[in-house]
Amino acid sequence: ELKVEQNPLFLSMQEGKNYTIYCNYSTTSDRLYWYRQDPGKSLESLFVLLSNGAVKQEGRLMASLDTKARLSTLHITAAVHDLSATYFCLLVFYNTDKLIFGTGTRLQVFP
Amino acid sequence: DAGVTQSPTHLIKTRGQQVTLRCSPKSGHDTVSWYQQALGQGPQFIFQYYEEEERQRGNFPDRFSGHQFPNYSSELNVNALWLGDSALYLCASSLNHYEQYFGPGTRLTVT
Numbered sequence: 001e002l003k004v005e006q007n008p009l010f011l012s013m014q015e016g017k018n019y020t021i022y023c024n025y026s027t028t029s030d031r032l033y034w035y036r037q038d039p040g041k042s043l044e045s046l047f048v049l050l051s052n053g054a055v056k057q058e059g060r061l062m063a064s065l066d067t068k069a070r071l072s073t074l075h076i077t078a079a080v081h082d083l084s085a086t087y088f089c090l091l092v093f094y095n096t097d098k099l100i101f102g103t104g105t106r107l108q109v110f111p
Numbered sequence: 112d113a114g115v116t117q118s119p120t121h122l123i124k125t126r127g128q129q130v131t132l133r134c135s136p137k138s139g140h141d142t143v144s145w146y147q148q149a150l151g152q153g154p155q156f157i158f159q160y161y162e163e164e165e166r167q168r169g170n171f172p173d174r175f176s177g178h179q180f181p182n183y184s185s186e187l188n189v190n191a192l193w194l195g196d197s198a199l200y201l202c203a204s205s206l207n208h209y210e211q212y213f214g215p216g217t218r219l220t221v222t
Contacts, residue, residue: 033210042201043154043213088153090211098167099144099211101153 006102013079021074021105023089032072033090034063079109115204115214123220124192132187132217136204143185146201197221
């Protein structure tokens with residue numbers, strides 16, 4: 001069964017703190033994407049991770065991929081309020097051509 | 112360069128009616144995917160169109176159908192609407208299986 005799980009589902013963190021969101025998946029995937037969604041809005045692409053060991057960074061966000069562990073992480077450094085949103089990972093499973101989103105992590109950053 | 116566009120923005124329908132949603136992909140993209148996102152949930156993959164054919168389908172009933180035109184634009188049709196079909200419908204375009212760019216979505220309310 002193809003499963004994509006994120007944790008935590010909800011994260012409330014103080015400005016300036018660091019934290020990591022995890023995306024676990026059940027079987028081999030060829031591509032993994034991270035998206036951000038603001039309330040009532042569409043999804044904004046953050047990162048594309050294509051191979052084992054891939055690491056991408058943009059501002060206070062850094063994403064990595066470990067295909068052997070079937071795990072991707074989204075690390076937040078020194079959080080600011082503007083990062084408050086819901087974050088999703090999306091996997092493409094090429095052996096079945098399925099596209100599956102993770103459960104999402106709702107992040108709230110407070111002063 | 113226009114991104115992914117969707118129409119209409121909002122739509123209200125009555126149970127049992129039929130609805131058609133439209134999507135124009137980002138310039139240069141040849142693949143269109145459709146997702147349903149219920150309130151507070153992650154997007155669920157409906158189907159994907161490439162070269163005017165349905166390439167992959169998620170776990171949605173036959174009431175959900177689609178079409179892709181020669182100019183790569185796409186339509187999503189839903190017949191015999193249920194209350195549970197109320198959701199944000201997102202269209203994403205890509206160049207084959209590469210990074211997906213999402214449109215602003217169509218919010219469908221079924222009463």
